[in-house]
Amino acid sequence: MWRQWLLVGVSLVTSVIVQVTLLSRLGLPGATPDLTLVTVIALAFALGRMAGAASGFVGGMVLALAPPATTTLGLQALVFMAVGFIVGGLIDPRDRTVPITIAIVSGSVAGATFVVAVFDALLGLASVPWNRMGGLLVASALYAAILTPLVIPGIGRLARKLEPVKTTVIGS
Amino acid sequence: MKSSRIRVILVALVIASITVLILDLRGGRGPFSGVRTVAESIAGGLERAAATAFSPITGAANWWSTVRDQSGQIQALTAENEKLSTQLRQQVNDAGRVAELDGLLKVASVGGYTIVPAEVIAVNPVQDFSWTVTIDAGRNDGIEQDMSVINGQGLVGRVLKTTATTATVVLLVDPSSAVGARIAGSQEIGIVSGTGEQDVLEYQLLDPRADVRTGDALVTFGSKGGRPFAPGLPIGEVTQVQGTAGQLTRIAVVRPYVDISRLSIVAVVTRPPRSDPRDSVLPRVTVTGSAAPIPVTDGSTPAPLTLGGSASPTPTPSVTELAPSVATPSPNLLQPSPAG
Numbered sequence: 001m002w003r004q005w006l007l008v009g010v011s012l013v014t015s016v017i018v019q020v021t022l023l024s025r026l027g028l029p030g031a032t033p034d035l036t037l038v039t040v041i042a043l044a045f046a047l048g049r050m051a052g053a054a055s056g057f058v059g060g061m062v063l064a065l066a067p068p069a070t071t072t073l074g075l076q077a078l079v080f081m082a083v084g085f086i087v088g089g090l091i092d093p094r095d096r097t098v099p100i101t102i103a104i105v106s107g108s109v110a111g112a113t114f115v116v117a118v119f120d121a122l123l124g125l126a127s128v129p130w131n132r133m134g135g136l137l138v139a140s141a142l143y144a145a146i147l148t149p150l151v152i153p154g155i156g157r158l159a160r161k162l163e164p165v166k167t168t169v170i171g172s
Numbered sequence: 173m174k175s176s177r178i179r180v181i182l183v184a185l186v187i188a189s190i191t192v193l194i195l196d197l198r199g200g201r202g203p204f205s206g207v208r209t210v211a212e213s214i215a216g217g218l219e220r221a222a223a224t225a226f227s228p229i230t231g232a233a234n235w236w237s238t239v240r241d242q243s244g245q246i247q248a249l250t251a252e253n254e255k256l257s258t259q260l261r262q263q264v265n266d267a268g269r270v271a272e273l274d275g276l277l278k279v280a281s282v283g284g285y286t287i288v289p290a291e292v293i294a295v296n297p298v299q300d301f302s303w304t305v306t307i308d309a310g311r312n313d314g315i316e317q318d319m320s321v322i323n324g325q326g327l328v329g330r331v332l333k334t335t336a337t338t339a340t341v342v343l344l345v346d347p348s349s350a351v352g353a354r355i356a357g358s359q360e361i362g363i364v365s366g367t368g369e370q371d372v373l374e375y376q377l378l379d380p381r382a383d384v385r386t387g388d389a390l391v392t393f394g395s396k397g398g399r400p401f402a403p404g405l406p407i408g409e410v411t412q413v414q415g416t417a418g419q420l421t422r423i424a425v426v427r428p429y430v431d432i433s434r435l436s437i438v439a440v441v442t443r444p445p446r447s448d449p450r451d452s453v454l455p456r457v458t459v460t461g462s463a464a465p466i467p468v469t470d471g472s473t474p475a476p477l478t479l480g481g482s483a484s485p486t487p488t489p490s491v492t493e494l495a496p497s498v499a500t501p502s503p504n505l506l507q508p509s510p511a512g
Binding site for chain 1: 178181182185186188189190191192193194196197204207208211212215216218219222223226229230233237292293294295296297298299300301302304305306332335338340341342347348368369433434
């Protein structure tokens with residue numbers, strides 16, 4: 001059990017650090033590749049919806065705490081948690097083909113970005129540039145699709161290696 | 173795992189995140205400031221290490237974005253170079269007058285900003301809608317909250333918060349950012365605020381009848397004690413003026429000098445060139461250095477100096493003054509300002 005949590009913690013902290021120090025510094029057009037959320041989804045796929053929800057919570061918190069974030073704590077945690085929970089129980093692992101996986105990841109990243117923006121605007125946490133929202137969502141979905149083959153199999157393999165018996169059974 | 177247990181954990185997580193959200197929403201130094209400080213220090217250390225490891229990649233990306241628009245850049249630079257050299261020739265004459273005036277004001281040779289150079293190590297993701305970056309200098313390097321951050325082109329932003337080894341900088345283009353600015357030639361003052369878009373700032377003039385033209389340069393007005401903004405830092409250039417003279421609110425669109433997408437080396441102004449230029453003409457300031465003795469008339473307040481008449485009384489600091497060579501403060505600067 002503890003090895004699972006170690007995987008969750010290490011992979012999420014790493015993804016947040018890589019996201020802010022590398023991916024967002026590349027200055028890619030439209031959006032920043034949301035490596036953290038893709039990692040949350042990968043963990044949800046590998047460990048089930050319960051661990052997915054917990055990973056979402058941890059990932060959202062780490063992302064809001066690591067500098068230079070100035071966002072309010074908790075919002076991303078809540079949204080990422082919902083994503084982890086839904087994605088983790090959405091589909092039987094055996095039916096998960098590559099196109100379906102990519103569709104799920106892109107859809108949930110774009111959806112989560114949109115929901116966070118809506119809550120940001122509703123709660124007055126940030127001034128959301130709605131005129132650029134379309135491009136932002138398309139770009140984040142595209143980057144998520146690119147990240148999928150790089151992240152999902154790796155996390156899945158690590159999870160199986162660490163917990164050979166339990167994988168993909170929990171909470172399904 | 174049993175479904176009842178799943179439900180309990182899920183409900184606990186939801187309640188936890190909503191509680192955190194509500195408590196943190198109240199703002200100020202909430203209950204999480206301690207947690208934040210610790211987490212930021214740890215993450216800051218990791219980010220410093222990671223930025224070093226990733227520097228070949230980010231460096232290459234930076235180089236590539238430079239190369240991509242080089243041909244256009246060469247043209248623009250050639251045109252700019254011609255314009256500048258013409259200006260420079262004209263300014264040789266003005267410079268003499270300015271030096272004379274500065275000697276009068278006792279601010280001569282204090283053009284240098286005392287700065288601490290730093291490198292950007294992390295950038296906030298675009299989907300966070302706030303324009304902040306982390307730099308690799310912190311409290312240990314003498315960086316404090318609300319110091320101006322500049323680079324070779326001009327004002328970058330201000331320090332929002334610090335850890336021991338890193339600092340978070342709010343960029344000029346962040347929607348929450350507002351800087352007091354004046355137009356370099358006409359001295360018209362106003363407020364420059366960020367719009368959340370990379371190349372667009374908004375300049376709201378305080379005087380609705382002020383004369384603003386496209387191409388006017390904006391510099392910081394300077395805050396009390398040089399914080400958060402030191403005086404005279406170049407901000408940007410007016411690209412478009414909205415509204416006609418006399419209209420209640422007039423807004424000009426400003427393009428910042430600093431290219432936010434290519435931030436790498438920046439400098440934090442730990443001490444502005446002068447804390448209060450007016451006070452430096454008070455008689456308590458003894459004459460040091462090469463400046464000419466000052467003719468103090470009545471010993472209390474300086475006679476109103478009509479600066480508007482001369483050609484360019486306050487030159488915008490040139491790039492050389494902002495270059496990251498840590499400027500040593502002049503003898504004048506070392507003396508405590510009477511007003512504090």
